[in-house]
Amino acid sequence: MEEDLPKGVKEMGECQHFIDGKWRSSSSRESFETINPATGEVLASCAAGNEQDVLKAASAAAKSFADWKRFPAPKRGEILLKAASLLRQRKKSLGEMVTKEMGKVIAEGEGEVQEAIDFLEYIAGEGRRMIGETTTSELPSKKCMTVRQPVGVVGCITPWNFPLAVPSWKLGAALIAGNTVVFKPSSLTPLCAVALVEIFQEAGLPPGVLNMVTGSAQTVGRAIVEEERIRAVSFTGGVEAGREIYSRAAQKLKRVALELGSKNPLIVMEDADIGLAVEGILFGAFGTSGQRCTATSRVLVHEKVYAEVMDQLLRRTRAINVGDPLNPSVDMGPVCGREQEMKVLRYIDIGLKEGARLICGGKKLTEGDYGRGFFVEPTIFEANHGLRITKEEIFGPVLSVIRVGNYEEAVAVANDVDFGLSSSIYTRDINRAWRAIEDLETGITYVNAPTIGAEVHLPFGGVKNTGNGAREAGSAAIAEFTEIKTVFIDYSGKLQKAQIER
Ligand code: NAP
Numbered sequence: 479m480e481e482d483l484p485k486g487v488k489e490m491g492e493c494q495h496f497i498d499g500k501w502r503s504s505s506s507r508e509s510f511e512t513i514n515p516a517t518g519e520v521l522a523s524c525a526a527g528n529e530q531d532v533l534k535a536a537s538a539a540a541k542s543f544a545d546w547k548r549f550p551a552p553k554r555g556e557i558l559l560k561a562a563s564l565l566r567q568r569k570k571s572l573g574e575m576v577t578k579e580m581g582k583v584i585a586e587g588e589g590e591v592q593e594a595i596d597f598l599e600y601i602a603g604e605g606r607r608m609i610g611e612t613t614t615s616e617l618p619s620k621k622c623m624t625v626r627q628p629v630g631v632v633g634c635i636t637p638w639n640f641p642l643a644v645p646s647w648k649l650g651a652a653l654i655a656g657n658t659v660v661f662k663p664s665s666l667t668p669l670c671a672v673a674l675v676e677i678f679q680e681a682g683l684p685p686g687v688l689n690m691v692t693g694s695a696q697t698v699g700r701a702i703v704e705e706e707r708i709r710a711v712s713f714t715g716g717v718e719a720g721r722e723i724y725s726r727a728a729q730k731l732k733r734v735a736l737e738l739g740s741k742n743p744l745i746v747m748e749d750a751d752i753g754l755a756v757e758g759i760l761f762g763a764f765g766t767s768g769q770r771c772t773a774t775s776r777v778l779v780h781e782k783v784y785a786e787v788m789d790q791l792l793r794r795t796r797a798i799n800v801g802d803p804l805n806p807s808v809d810m811g812p813v814c815g816r817e818q819e820m821k822v823l824r825y826i827d828i829g830l831k832e833g834a835r836l837i838c839g840g841k842k843l844t845e846g847d848y849g850r851g852f853f854v855e856p857t858i859f860e861a862n863h864g865l866r867i868t869k870e871e872i873f874g875p876v877l878s879v880i881r882v883g884n885y886e887e888a889v890a891v892a893n894d895v896d897f898g899l900s901s902s903i904y905t906r907d908i909n910r911a912w913r914a915i916e917d918l919e920t921g922i923t924y925v926n927a928p929t930i931g932a933e934v935h936l937p938f939g940g941v942k943n944t945g946n947g948a949r950e951a952g953s954a955a956i957a958e959f960t961e962i963k964t965v966f967i968d969y970s971g972k973l974q975k976a977q978i979e980r
Contacts, residue, residue, distance in 0.1 A: 624965065
């Protein structure tokens with residue numbers, strides 16, 4: 479692995495913080511390890527930051543803000559384009575790094591790098607838009623308009639399941655808008671974060687504009703949320719963490735954007751193309767070992783096609799090749815670490831105790847090389863709606879299949895959860911597809927496609943407990959990281975009084 483490590487990690491022997499344009503060890507002198515979930519191998523040691531490190535990072539970000547804000551947005555875009563081009567040059571090695579540190583199969587590892595490239599290229603163009611409104615005035619010789627301004631120093635806190643793409647979304651949008659950043663990556667995937675920060679540095683980002691502090695949720699994460707100079711927090715992660723961050727930040731009246739958990743349904747109606755639907759279920763449920771926020775975790779099947787769907791689904795699931803995610807012939811890798819594995823196995827146990835019928839998988843794989851990593855069989859339950867496994871986020875390769883009698887029941891079951899990120903319906907009835915688009919309570923709906931597969935030029939986010947209304951990616955991304963300033967220009971040369979002179 480040594481030769482594949484980011485340059486900085488090789489030179490310094492550990493993942494360090496990046497503060498004011500320099501790699502630095504932690505004030506705490508403590509460290510933690512990042513491991514390969516497929517082999518248990520330690521990939522690198524990593525600086526465990528503390529409040530002082532966050533303070534230094536926030537000070538550097540605050541100091542560099544005025545200059546970065548004044549730096550023309552199209553030129554900021556050129557730096558992001560350079561970063562995208564460096565990502566493209568290193569797509570293969572970065573894809574491998576994602577796979578080694580997070581455990582997704584290599585095609586998905588490289589796909590994730592592509593997603594980061596796509597987004598940075600897309601958002602770089604925002605440097606030449608950042609569009610406001612220009613409108614009339616109720617008074618003569620007066621113009622009214624809005625301009626977008628950066629928020630200031632922003633905190634970006636990211637999860638492990640997309641260790642390059644989610645940070646690229648947040649950092650790209652924050653930077654193009656003229657903000658400076660304090661970034662905390664997941665403690666499970668710091669290497670990918672170091673590699674990304676190195677790329678921004680190499681692309682020409684001035685010192686202090688992007689700062690990264692690695693370390694735990696309760697020290698580094700909490701300090702980012704509490705630090706006065708950080709005016710906004712952009713968070714992607716679980717619902718419990720989101721709730722805590724939201725309430726702490728509320729005390730400081732900070733802006734907070736939350737992208738949280740999910741329980742995504744895929745509906746198969748009686749008129750669906752069954753083969754296509756089964757392909758979609760397999761990709762949605764077991765892609766990234768079920769650890770995508772948009773993963774299919776519930777399939778609602780019309781009773782008339784239930785037997786046919788289950789027959790194909792079981793046959794295909796049993797044929798899934800689980801193993802070393804670097805091997806291109808492998809379909810599914812490990813889950814991302816011991817805690818994740820324990821959580822998934824706990825939910826399988828809950829499903830069994832609740833009386834759901836386990837029809838495929840359900841066990842940890844332990845034989846031979848599997849024993850070194852965190853592998854769980856692709857698992858399918860037949861379940862009645864209402865069990866915990868049908869309502870709570872599991873975030874692993876565990877699928878619940880629920881039989882439904884008609885469209886109305888399918889929609890009612892689909893919507894009867896606390897989350898609302900992604901949904902899907904397989905049907906050949908165009909009227910019903912349009913109804914589903916209106917009826918399903920999610921931020922994203924797919925028709926005849928799995929619940930996963932978002933594209934970066936469209937807004938991404940969810941409703942209900944999946945978030946607080948923020949959207950990332952697409953044209954919406956810039957709203958999260960800007961304030962709107964309203965401007966009135968009076969060129970009449972005299973005092974004019976709105977509302978009064980009418
Ligand atoms: P997590 O445990 O909530 O952690 C996410 C990040 O937040 C990590 O960097 C974590 O630090 C930090 N953190 C956790 N608690 C914190 C707190 N109280 N204050 C400040 N920082 C805190 O989530 P995860 O296990 O990494 O990721 C899986 C979750 O992310 C799933 O629920 C998934 O649905 C969600 N997700 C949602 C989307 C979306 O767009 N809706 C996209 C991807 C993932 P440490 O790593 O140091 O603990």
